[in-house]
Amino acid sequence: MDPQATQPAAAGARLGRPRDASRDTDILEATIEVLAEQGFDGMTIDMVAARAGAGKATVYRRWPSKADLVIDAVACMKKRDLDPAQLPDTGTLRGDLIALVRAPSAADADRKMHVMGGILSLMSREPELARTAYAAILQPRITANRILLERARDRGETRPDIDVDRLAALMPAMSSFRTLAQREPITREFLISLIDDVLLPAAGVVRAAV
Amino acid sequence: MDPQATQPAAAGARLGRPRDASRDTDILEATIEVLAEQGFDGMTIDMVAARAGAGKATVYRRWPSKADLVIDAVACMKKRDLDPAQLPDTGTLRGDLIALVRAPSAADADRKMHVMGGILSLMSREPELARTAYAAILQPRITANRILLERARDRGETRPDIDVDRLAALMPAMSSFRTLAQREPITREFLISLIDDVLLPAAGVVRAAV
């Protein structure tokens, strides 16, 4: 199995120059960027390598194929994500939702949606990627919405019989639709209008004076 | 200009074997099918020709390039579409919306969404296609919803201050999201749940006994 079974015990120090871990993250970030701009089929390994300031060999030493690189890059988007443990808790559903659409969140969501659009065609052929992308891009947001909605419902702020799952997917759905199909940017105004004109009325929250 | 200016006046009968018009529709339908299954980049002209039972030359005699073929095929989807003049008018918003999601509509919407997903990457590079696709696939549905909503609002069935544009896009947005991102099929149950649990509450329609 292991051709290097001389002295370094198991996963110990290998011989020769060690790998530069910074190349990994640079390549993964470049992959996400090119993916968002060009889509999977429009993206070439040379583009990624050039943007990362790396050589093609350095890419292929780490990932066996273009598809594996993309799958790994998408999976790594999940890490720097909102932590369910520190969701906003302002006392009202509207306050929580508004807090969730702060400026960096909007720009970040816009790029994530473009990545999603870029790998749509590949997702048909790679079910594993489809699950990974859902978990990395959509699931966190939907889960956060679900938690906020359940909390508000248990407070008696909404109707008691709301369809939490459906409503939790509402904002991601309308956002992706606007970005990908209507090709208009996600703005803070759009998100707030979504909260006040669609989501809160649908949840049966009485409209406060604005 | 016209190298054939002998006897046939202007656009009259040409010389030789005339073109078979049935090949046009066969090729266009095959294009839509392959597009929905494979996406633009995964689709090859050979696939389309084979499925249409035609030769590649027959395709290229009619459309100068793959992109032109796809643009034309998408544009032709608009023809067999719902006519705004004969929208349902049942007296209630819910009745109208339910009537609009009859069985053939659901299956048709599912395929249209897959086509939309298949050309997403191309739409970035071809703004003309983006407009065409929107007009052929989404606009008719959104417009129909808008008309029904405005009618209901003017009847006093909804709150008077509803955001018609936002609400008209709600069902297409949630449908495309479910199809493309969540990869679950569009069922009649899903659409009705959307109407009863999201759209009507958001529009302020009082829930009738079900």
Next chain:
DNA sequence: AGTATACGAAACCGAGGAGTATCGGAAATG
């Protein structure tokens, strides 16, 4: 009949991109 075009099938051409190999140099171990 003669001519001109359309048809399906298949060979063909050229560009572009995935993946591999090579090279000179750098960074680690011994």
Next chain:
DNA sequence: CATTTCCGATACTCCTCGGTTTCGTATACT
């Protein structure tokens, strides 16, 4: 210093696919 592996750069192979051409046949007009 010798060895080994990593690095960026680049040349190279192989294959797919868009698009063109050819061929034998079919179908129109004159």
